[in-house]
Amino acid sequence: MLDHAWIIPLFPAASFVIILLFGRRLPSKGSEVGIAAVGIAFALALVTNVSWFGHVNDAEHAAGATEEHASAVVDQPAGAPGEAAAVAQEGEGTPAVEGEGGEQHAEEEADASVAPVTKEVTWFENGGVDISVGMLLDGPAVMMLFVVTLVSLLVHVYSTDYVAGDRRYTHFFAFLSLFTASMLGLVLAKTTLQLLVLWELVGVCSFVLIGHWWEEKPNSDAALKAFLTNRVGDVGLIVGVVTLFWAAGGTFDIVEINTRAVEGGIGQTALLVAAVSLLAAVMSKSGQFILHTWLPDAMAGPTPVSALIHAATMVVAGIYMVGRMYGVFFQGFHIGVSSVNALAVVGGITVIGGAGLAFVQNDIKKVLAYSTVSQLGYMVMALGVGAWTAAFFHLFTHAFFKACLFLGSGSVSHAVHSFDMRQDMGGLRRWMPHTYRTFIVATVALIGIFPLAGFWSKDEILAGASQLGGGDLNYRGFLIVGLVGAFMTAAYMTRVVYLTFFGDFRGHGHPHESGPRIVVPLYILAGLAVVAGFANVPEALAPESLALRFEHYYEPIGSYFPGELPAFSHPEFSLGVALTATLIGLAGIGLAYLWYWREAGPHGITQRSTVARAGYTVLANKYYFDHLYTDIIAGGIKGPVARGVYWINQNVIDGIVDGAGRLSTAVGRFVYTHIDQQVVDGTVIGSAAAAQRGGQAARQLTSGKVQQYGALLFGAVAVFAGVLIIFI
């Protein structure tokens, strides 16, 4: 199956075509085709996962014997477990990994021989450069196959109820399929060029789906905003890809680029340029500050699309891209040895900024959108501090609980026909018990309370921030950012739960629980939100055969990945960090509980205090980013640019046109007077005149006088005779 994993994206892609062509004539208007295709893809993804586990185990057994010796040698300086992490070993640059000693080393060394499964065909050749497309199947790709197909399948099922009776029902399912296919293709992309193409395809699909109800202006505006904001980052991606192409010696191959980056085959400047360019792409695609503004607006799309975008397809593409090109980022930003870098800073700002915005939103989906922004910030931050596995683990768990939250919010809005928590919701737990239960589970998972999924993944990120990096500080600053983010997450999610499910119902009519096609996916996702965290239980808390399974199977340690470098290491489980994070989360919940349930605290402070009101205004205006982009940047550029363009139009372009006109007139006149009149006509007239004169001369000869003819005859004969005599 591993060799043939490339057919997985083909099913949804084929489904897209079939639905578009025949969807309307099918009994279920095309949705059955989409569900079947994604279902098959999901089944194949499961098979791929199982095969991959076998692949990793085989490689490990094969390598195990030979690696024992090497690991024993490496392990000489190993300190006591746990302590080594705290004592920063700057000199060696390997502060954390020493802790567990031989076992972990043996495992990592063994993992180094897990080769990715690749497949490649030449697309075209141009100027000696072989442009090929192919499949790169390694740990993260296998993991993403599972997540994308699972979430997509559930979203498909959910959508059959949610958008039932929609005027573009068929169209909706067609693009859901294409969206899934693009993302699956991106996951398996072998070359950066392929990545770029599928990245754009994902963007196009999100544009179409966000603008699904384009008849209303805000929706089409949101779709355009999403598309255009992503264009900004795409420029970065193109620049990054091109830079890497030249820097890596003319190759688009991801593995080769990473290998060269890791082994020092690419100059530091080129790596930095590429990493910064790619960071711009991540910022737009994964909704990082300052290009996050499209993501909340993208809530204008149907809720299943939001769930798909936020959990599986669109925004995680950026995270995935960083993970795929991690060699470039790791070397470009010196992640292993620095204590601050652009990637981590962007992530850190996003964690806090997104969480802050989530407080003032009354639209339940927008709160979740900012929550996603914040959680994506965690992932980028984790990648920035060098905790690759933590980032992808968080991506993995986040996909489940965030999809569950989004689908839950869709279920709620299905009941009350609104997204406004303040005006149309409240007290819904009585009417919607299933949605309520799953939403609570997903919320607790997002907040990160033991033992739900978010706890494990967030803890790993925080542990990474506290232990990885270089210098005295490591990335401790980002540990604080992460803890503050955890507190804010807890508080705003409690607010959402309160406003939606507690208190009195403020809307109209009688809300009702949604049908099974909506509830069942919610339960599946909630169940996964509970158990997904156990995929990567730290070694300190579980027997070895169960611990760190996620890291073991999905981390792509190989020659192209910085995993082999001593600087790339994994954080240890730290009880202190875990406890602190949990307590902070509980504190956030408690504070929000006091505020909303007990009505404690300075309510109405935004009316009384100028400072608080100012803060609220800033948040309500989303830090004025939209104003900055629309009014100042776009508006500021628009006027001068328009004037400049007008001036250029009047003077340069019109000048060129006028000049060209005048020049051609002059040329025409010259051609007429000199060439046409004199040369051409002269030739014609001259030849006629020459013929006439020749005729006149010849006419003189034909006098009609026989004797003259005779004289010519005799004269000619005499001449010829003379010639005959003289010369012969």
Add this chain to the structure above:
Amino acid sequence: MLNQFLLLGAILFCVGVYGVLAKRSAVLVLMSVELILNAVNINLLAFGALAGDVTGAVFALFVIAVAAAEVGVGLAIVLAIYRNSHSVDLNDVDTMKG
């Protein structure tokens, strides 16, 4: 001996040519043509005698016969011209003027 014959022939030829080109009367032109033919005959005979062969004399007789026929035809044409234009002046016969 041969030279005198050739000289005579040449003189006769030249007189004939002069007559053909210069005389305005068609009859005189015809007569001049006869002179040219006879100049040729003298040459034929002279060379025939030199070679001791009768071929030259035979050829001369043949020329005389053809000349008689030619004069017949020529005079007939002149007569026809005279009937048309009441003149035998060759300068008047220029209907082929271009």
